[in-house]
Amino acid sequence: MNTLESYMIVASAVFCLGLYNVMTRRNAVAILMGIELILNAANINFIAFNRFNGTGVLDGHVMSVFIIALAAAEAAVALAIIINLYRNIGSVDVDEARSLRG
Secondary structure: OOOHHHHHHHHHHHHHHHHHHHHHOOEHHHHHHHHHHHHHHHHHHHHHHHHHHOOOOOHHHHHHHHHHHHHHHHHHHHHHHHHHHHHHHOOOEHHHHHHHOO
16 A cells, blocks of 8 residues: 555645635634645655655655745744734734735
């Protein structure tokens, strides 16, 4: 059961759950968690393709480390924006954030 197809099925399921989470939630923290699921699905794909490539080069692992660093930076900036939004509005609902447009 350790085939590339099984990894791709898991990655596509995680991606679909993340996309569903981003599309349906109104809470900014929940949307951020959906984005993290999408990035984790990309990590699963990179690692799986690297494992079944057979060259022995760790390109997929390196890309996964870059994605993890990007996700950490994205989470820090997004949480700072969410905290500022909560201080100004008193809620983290993204529909209420639309009213901040000038």
